[in-house]
Amino acid sequence: MTRDCRCGGVLGQYSVTYTKTSLFALKGSSVDLPCSYTYPSGYTVGTTVWHNWKYRQYNYEIQHRSEYSGRVEYRGNKINDCTLRIRNLRESDSGEYRFRYETFSHDTWSYIWRPASGGVTLSVIDLKVWLTPTMVTEGSQVNLTCRTISPLSDNPTYIWYKNKQYLQYNSSSWYISSVNCEDAGSYSCAVKGHEDLHSPEVTLTVRYKPKNISVAVSPSGEIVEGSSVTLTCSSDANPAVQKYTWFKKTVASTKAYGQIYSITNISSEDSE
Known part of the structure; x- marks a missing residue:
């Protein structure tokens, strides 16, 4: 001194x-x-x-x-x-x-x-999340890692968040062996004791085939012959379905294209 x-x-x-x-x-x-x-x-x-x-x-x-x-x-x-x-x-x-x-x-x-x-x-220290890869097909593997520029002391416990909601305690690395569509979202991490300080979010995008396919009929209920009917097809997929094709079970040929199929002057032959 x-x-x-x-x-x-x-x-x-x-x-x-x-x-x-x-x-x-x-x-x-x-x-x-x-x-x-x-x-x-x-x-x-x-x-x-x-x-x-x-x-x-x-x-x-x-x-x-x-x-x-x-x-x-x-x-x-x-x-x-x-x-x-x-x-x-x-x-x-x-x-x-x-x-x-x-x-x-x-x-x-x-x-x-x-x-x-x-x-x-x-x-x-500035926390960051590394996500590899950021876009996957359903069923693939994903690695998430919470990293700092310099090491933190005392072997800290990491906390993971999805869409800003608490997800789980874990180590700095987190492995998802088989991703499904529910795993898609924005992920961030924090250190126990500093839960209000989250890392910037990293978004995981999961691609998956169409599921939950359904058809809505308007108007619903009994259809009067000679009236009009609109059929709307919807599904859950990523990326979203861009092409819809309409078929009638008893007819081999295609009836129409597009998410919405309108039938005017309906007759008994349109029944299925």
Whole structure:
């Protein structure tokens, strides 16, 4: 440790201690940089300042930087606590942070104290979901992986969401061996303890053949000979059905094309 002093004093009684020298936090969350400090008896603490050690010198006071405006809060005191809180974290906040403080005594003698080396290193993590592949045919395999730019500490538990609704707890990787149409949707992940911070969504598209095919008759009920009837065919498919063909069981040839088939001046021969 070294000092920047304006008068004599007891160097050994000055110190800054960082409870954690390495911290990981999620982008968008808040983090506390825990810190404590000491100084000689009979002195009073004046200015307290945190620096981002970006330029390797004590001129980057984050309280006065526009990029930190409204996001930093000194949670410490003028006694021994120098904890700093940073909110709404950005990836650009990653880096080393150092604390310094000024003391003075009753006879106006003063010190500005700052450690010669070391601080607390903050790594801001951005969660992302990798989906391979993003478009599959029903029955295929899919791999989803929740990744971070830097590793999180303490082996975190990952939480998976589908269409913003909780899905399940899982590891960082999730394997679906046989995809069905119900698996289609937008997936995101979060880390336990930060459930309000989701990764950007990634959409899984599942292609499948037509199913649940049905025909609606309008008007319904008994049909009077000579009136008109409209038949509408519907189905569930991805991609959506573009071509419909109409047949009559007792007739080999095609009756019509298109999702809607209209019969005018209906007769008994149209019965089936």
